[in-house]
Amino acid sequence: MSDENRALQELADSDYKYGFVSDIEADTLPPGLNEETVAFISAKKEEPAWLLDWRMKAYRHWLKMEEPTWAHVGYPPIDYQGVSYYSAPKSPEDGPKSLDEVDPELLATYEKLGIPLHERAALAGIAVDAVFDSVSVATTFKDELSKKGIIFGSFSDSVKEHPDLIRKYLGSVVPQGDNFFAALNSAVFSDGSFCYIPKGVRCPMELSTYFRINAATVGQFERTLLVADEDAYVSYLEGCTAPMRDENQLHAAVVELVALDGAQIKYSTVQNWYPGNKDGVGGIYNFVTKRGKCMNRAKISWTQVETGSAITWKYPSCILQGDDSVGEFYSVAMTANHQQADTGSKMIHIGKNTKSHIISKGISSGKSEQAYRGLVKIQRGATGARNYSQCDSLLLGDQCGAHTFPYIEVKNPSSVVEHEASTSKISEDQLFYCQQRGLSQEDSVSMIVNGFCKEVLKELPMEFAVEAQALLGVSLEGAVG
Amino acid sequence: MLEIKDVHATVGGSEILNGLSLTVNPGEVHAIMGPNGSGKSTLSNVITGRDGYEVTQGSLSFEGKNLLEMPPEIRAREGIFLSFQYPVEIPGVNNTYFLKAALNAKREHHGLEALDAIDFLDLAKEKRELVELDEKLANRNVNEGFSGGEKKRNEIFQMAVLEPKLAILDEVDSGLDIDALRVIAKGINSLRSPERSMILITHYQRLLDYIQPDFIHVLSEGRIVRSGGKELALELEEKGYSWLEKEPAA
Ligand SMILES: Nc1ncnc2c1ncn2[C@@H]1O[C@H](COP(=O)(O)OP(=O)(O)OP(=O)(O)O)[C@@H](O)[C@H]1O
Ligand SMILES: [Mg+2]
Numbered sequence: 195m196s197d198e199n200r201a202l203q204e205l206a207d208s209d210y211k212y213g214f215v216s217d218i219e220a221d222t223l224p225p226g227l228n229e230e231t232v233a234f235i236s237a238k239k240e241e242p243a244w245l246l247d248w249r250m251k252a253y254r255h256w257l258k259m260e261e262p263t264w265a266h267v268g269y270p271p272i273d274y275q276g277v278s279y280y281s282a283p284k285s286p287e288d289g290p291k292s293l294d295e296v297d298p299e300l301l302a303t304y305e306k307l308g309i310p311l312h313e314r315a316a317l318a319g320i321a322v323d324a325v326f327d328s329v330s331v332a333t334t335f336k337d338e339l340s341k342k343g344i345i346f347g348s349f350s351d352s353v354k355e356h357p358d359l360i361r362k363y364l365g366s367v368v369p370q371g372d373n374f375f376a377a378l379n380s381a382v383f384s385d386g387s388f389c390y391i392p393k394g395v396r397c398p399m400e401l402s403t404y405f406r407i408n409a410a411t412v413g414q415f416e417r418t419l420l421v422a423d424e425d426a427y428v429s430y431l432e433g434c435t436a437p438m439r440d441e442n443q444l445h446a447a448v449v450e451l452v453a454l455d456g457a458q459i460k461y462s463t464v465q466n467w468y469p470g471n472k473d474g475v476g477g478i479y480n481f482v483t484k485r486g487k488c489m490n491r492a493k494i495s496w497t498q499v500e501t502g503s504a505i506t507w508k509y510p511s512c513i514l515q516g517d518d519s520v521g522e523f524y525s526v527a528m529t530a531n532h533q534q535a536d537t538g539s540k541m542i543h544i545g546k547n548t549k550s551h552i553i554s555k556g557i558s559s560g561k562s563e564q565a566y567r568g569l570v571k572i573q574r575g576a577t578g579a580r581n582y583s584q585c586d587s588l589l590l591g592d593q594c595g596a597h598t599f600p601y602i603e604v605k606n607p608s609s610v611v612e613h614e615a616s617t618s619k620i621s622e623d624q625l626f627y628c629q630q631r632g633l634s635q636e637d638s639v640s641m642i643v644n645g646f647c648k649e650v651l652k653e654l655p656m657e658f659a660v661e662a663q664a665l666l667g668v669s670l671e672g673a674v675g
Numbered sequence: 676m677l678e679i680k681d682v683h684a685t686v687g688g689s690e691i692l693n694g695l696s697l698t699v700n701p702g703e704v705h706a707i708m709g710p711n712g713s714g715k716s717t718l719s720n721v722i723t724g725r726d727g728y729e730v731t732q733g734s735l736s737f738e739g740k741n742l743l744e745m746p747p748e749i750r751a752r753e754g755i756f757l758s759f760q761y762p763v764e765i766p767g768v769n770n771t772y773f774l775k776a777a778l779n780a781k782r783e784h785h786g787l788e789a790l791d792a793i794d795f796l797d798l799a800k801e802k803r804e805l806v807e808l809d810e811k812l813a814n815r816n817v818n819e820g821f822s823g824g825e826k827k828r829n830e831i832f833q834m835a836v837l838e839p840k841l842a843i844l845d846e847v848d849s850g851l852d853i854d855a856l857r858v859i860a861k862g863i864n865s866l867r868s869p870e871r872s873m874i875l876i877t878h879y880q881r882l883l884d885y886i887q888p889d890f891i892h893v894l895s896e897g898r899i900v901r902s903g904g905k906e907l908a909l910e911l912e913e914k915g916y917s918w919l920e921k922e923p924a925a
Contacts, residue, residue, distance in 0.1 A: 626725050627763040631777035631833065632751040632784070641776065645767030645816065 223280040229253060231279050232381050238280060239350045239385075242357060252370035252380030259374045265536040266565040266597055267505050269479065277444055279382045279415075338398070345390040346401055349417050352388035359390055363421050367450040367487045367513070375446040375481040375507075379415045383448070386417035391426035391457075400655050402431035418449040422457035422492075429460040431658055443478050445503075451486030451494055455516065458493045459486065462654050464662050466669075467502035472560075474532025477504025484508065490516035490545070497653040499662040500527040500537065501669040509567065511540035514548035514576075521550040524650040526662075528643075528669055529562035529594070538568040538585075538599075543576040543609070552583040555647045559590035559670075565597040572609040579609040587617040588646050590639070640667040676701050676872050677722070677841055682733035684721045691717045692897040694733070699841065702869040706883055706908065707876045709894030710916050715876045716760055718894070719843045723757045724750050737841070751777075752784035754840030758830040758847050760876075765817040770829065771799060773817050774836055781837060802835035806862040823850030831862050842866070843874045848882040860885030880912045893919055 223234060232253045236246040261272070339346050345356060353360050370380040391397050422428050432449075445467065453459050461484075470477025480503035486494040496510035512521025523539035541550035550570065558564045570581045587596035598615050620642050628638035644651065644663050651659050677699040684692040691714045699705055707715055720728045722735065724747040735742040742750060765773065778798075779789040790798065803813050808828050818826050827847055834842055844863070848856055863886055867873070875888060883891070883905065891908050893901040893916065901907065901919050911919075 621763075622726065623763045624765055626747065627759065627765070628773075628777075629747040630723050630725075630751050630757050630759075631773070631837070632748050632780040633777055634748050634780070635746075637776065637780070641768055641773065642765060645765055648767035 223278050225276050225278045227274055227277070227279060227382070235280050235382055235384065239353065241353055244361060245353060248365070248370065249381050249383075252377050253382075255371040256374065256377035256381055259371070259377055261374050265507050265567070266563065266599075267507065267534040267536050269505055269534075272444060272479070274378075280384060342395050342398065343392040344395060344397055345388065347388060349383070349386040349388050349419070356388070356390070359421065360388065360419065363419055363450070363452055365450075367452060367485050368448050368483050373483060376448050376483040379417060379446045379448045379483070383415040383417035386419075386447075388418075389420045389428065389430065391422045391428045393423040394425045395423075396426070397428040400429045400431050400658075402433065414443075414445050414447070416447040418447070419452075420450070420459060420461070421452045422454065422459050424454045425456040426454075427458045429462070429655060431462050431464075431655065433464040433466070433658070433661070444481070445478050446481045447483070449482070449484040449510075451484075453486060453488045453492035453494050453519075455490045456492060457489075458495075460495045460497070460655075461486070461510075462658055463496075463498040463500075464654075464658060464665060465498065465500045465502050465506075466665055468504075469502050469529075469531065469533050470504040472531045474504070474561075477533070478502065479504060480506045480508065482506075482508040484510040485513065485540075486511070486521070487513045488516055488519035488521060488545075488548075491518045492516055493520040493522070495522040495524070495653065496539065497524040497650065498526070499647075499650070499654070499665065500525070500535065501665055503535075504533060506533075506535040506537055508535075508537045509540055509569075511542070511569075512550065513542045513544065514550065514579075515544045516548075517545040518547045519545055520548070522653075523550075523552045523554070524653045525554045526557070526647045526650045526666070527555070527564060528557040528666060529559070529564050530669060531560040531562060533560075533562040534564070535562075536565045536567055538566045540569040541571070541581060543570075543572045543579040543581070543606075546576060547578040548576055549579070550581045552581070552585075553649055554583075554585045555650055556585070556587045556596055557590065557643055557646070558587070558594035558596050561593045563595045563597075565599060566615075567599045567601075569601045570603070570611055570613075572604045572606050572611065574605045576606050577608050579606060581609075581611045583611075583613045585613075585615045586646070587615075588643065589617065589619050636670065640670050643670060676738055678734070678736045679722075680734045682721065682735060683731045684717065685729050685731055686717060686727060690731070690897065692721065695894075695898050696733075697892065697899065699872045699874065701840075701872055702867075703890065704867065704873045704875060704886065704888045706888035706891045707874060707894055708878065708891060708908070708911060713894045714897040715894055716845055717897075719757050719845050719874070719876065722750075722843060723747055723755060748780070749784075752781045756834050756837055756839030756842045758827070758834060758842065758844040760845040760849070762818050762821075762826040762830055764819045764821075766819050768817050769814065770812075770817050771796075771814055774799065774833055777833070778836055799836060802832060805835050805865060806831045807858050808832045824852060824855045827851055828855065828859060831859050835862065835866060838866075838871075840870065841872045841874070843876070845876045846878070847875070848877055848879060856882070857885065880908045883908050895919060 223231060229250065232249050233246065236249055368376050371377050389401060420430060451459050451461060467478035467480055488494055494512050500506055510523055514521050521541050527535050527537050529535050538554060539552050552568060554566050556564045556566060566585045568583060570583065572579045583600060585598050589596060596617055600613050602611055604611055620639060624642050625638050628641060629635060643666055651662055654662055679695060679697040682692050682695045683690060695718065709715055721730060724745060730743055737753060737755060775795045782789060799813065803810065806828055812825055818829060821829060827850060847859060851859060875886060887905060891903055892899045895916065
């Protein structure tokens with residue numbers, strides 16, 4: 195039996211098990227979410243039975259969960275039945291196969307940011323795995339990577355090609371029932387990326403993924419799983435842009451990182467989803483679960499520049515399970531107009547001599563609201579653990595808000611936890627000083643804001659840092675004046 | 676070059692300049708002295724167009740153009756430079772990067788091509804040597820953690836790079852040790868030219884020993900009460916300001 199037939203057979207069996215038959219010929223699912231939807235997606239992806247079971251377990255768990263309300267954000271209730279959970283290009287020929295075929299609008303956005311995509315991909319030696327409308331296309335540099343034994347590809351392909359690895363690690367850091375949005379993602383995730391770096395291998399290039407949302411009412415539920423085996427190293431870049439659109443869109447991604455003994459993972463994100471218009475209409479709801487697990491001497495660094503989305507709910511975290519492991523979180527979040535962001539990090543210290551470092555820079559303008567929410571938890575066995583957190587907020591104008599909610603739980607008296615926070619405004623002195631040197635007001639603000647974020651921006655890989663700076667500039671347009 | 680006629684200006688609702696007139700021709704160096712709070716820094720803020728300094732009467736023109744119609748950055752690009760009495764720290768912004776952006780904004784305004792990084796670094800090196808500014812300092816964040824004297828030196832470095840037509844130096848000598856004063860004065864003197872004018876605001880005769888002004892004006896309660904040559908500074912040093920305030924305006 196061919197792989198495909200086996201998958202179909204498994205599907206037929208499982209369909210029976212769940213008491214219905216899916217029409218897998220359809221390209222786009224009508225809005226709605228039930229067990230049939232979950233089975234349809236799994237069938238479309240030709241997934242093995244264990245994965246369908248895994249999804250189904252998540253779905254059933256999700257049904258019993260309630261949407262969280264503790265975040266400092268407000269939005270009308272989401273109609274989960276009003277969302278379509280699957281869409282794909284009509285045929286493989288319709289999807290772009292090379293970067294030349296990528297939507298010019300997407301390229302134009304990068305152009306505006308000063309970094310043409312083709313240049314970034316080709317010249318900067320970045321391998322690109324782009325998710326377009328739930329189907330992965332345009333995978334480059336795969337050969338070079340595979341010579342080193344590195345696996346980097348779409349999640350769906352990896353399920354077929356490396357089922358053992360996926361089965362071993364999927365849900366090992368973010369279990370299906372972890373939280374409302376993670377459970378939803380686990381049930382209906384469409385695609386995403388999988389990456390595995392073998393023992394002792396240093397990934398020779400920055401790996402990157404671009405996400406975007408296009409077809410109307412298609413929520414995106416990416417799943418990223420990244421495993422760095424013992425003493426491996428990888429730097430992973432994730433960047434998003436979304437075209438102008440009018441309707442609120444749900445985006446609930448899950449990212450799981452596994453850093454085995456001595457491994458290092460650097461995960462950088464530039465997030466620029468459509469934030470809605472200046473009156474607060476439209477924009478993406480971005481509810482993300484990102485978490486990494488560090489074994490002995492391992493290190494995970496999260497760096498993020500968040501300028502987009504109408505609502506952001508995101509707390510990249512590290513479980514410092516192994517002794518001497520290190521977790522870092524560097525974040526710039528910028529909100530304008532009516533954007534709302536509740537973001538921060540969680541550092542869970544379990545192993546001995548574990549260290550964590552949090553630097554969060556929030557910039558709010560217009561009528562936007564921003565909250566830093568952090569948790570530093572030192573478990574009983576985490577002797578000698580250390581944490582340092584610094585949260586700085588910059589306010590542009592007087593109608594925006596910045597809030598800080600640091601939670602600290604210490605169960606081991608030998609640990610040291612330090613937290614510093616500040617809130618400031620761009621001073622008129624600074625602005626005038628820049629203008630007196632000949633810089634326009636906009637450039638002055640952009641420069642001052644970039645300076646404020648410097649500690650975080652310098653953690654980004656070079657070419658990403660340039661893009662991030664440009665993005666901050668573009669996002670500030672009209673924020674002051 | 677700079678023509679200030681009967682300017683009245685208010686800050687936060689109170690009138691600080693009342694009927695100030697001053698003409699500065701190309702190449703001239705004017706010193707402005709006067710007691711604390713007499714309006715010297717206010718005058719520099721009015722000339723450079725700082726927000727909150729409202730001109731209620733009178734006129735200001737620079738090379739025949741009405742300054743009151745220009746936002747501060749345009750005045751700067753047109754060639755007006757202010758060395759701040761209290762230079763401002765901009766955390767996280769590299770001094771060299773900042774200055775390159777400033778210079779290129781000015782060049783663009785004058786239809787010149789932007790300098791690339793290499794040409795700019797050559798220029799910066801040359802100017803840095805002029806004011807003996809440490810390279811490390813030049814590459815730190817703008818004024819962040821600089822000592823008082825280092826900040827003043829950095830101001831003159833910026834002036835040397837931006838090559839203004841009119842430089843207003845507000846107490847460039849305050850906080851400087853003797854050696855630093857000598858170095859900075861040397862730098863300023865080397866920037867003197869028949870096309871470049873300067874307004875030196877100072878409390879001390881000592882600066883004027885190093886940089887010889889063409890004119891000295893005494894500002895009191897928002898207007899010029901006395902103008903003269905170098906010798907006026909010596910007289911002020913001896914007698915203070917009180918004798919002037921009782922005399923009618925010059
Ligand atoms: N923003 C402001 N709001 C209210 N009053 C102001 C403001 N700026 C300046 N003033 C007032 O204007 C007057 C003149 O101040 P200015 O700084 O011009 O004096 P100065 O001659 O430069 O003094 P110094 O020699 O001490 O530097 C002072 O009384 C000062 O308090
Ligand atoms: Mg003053």
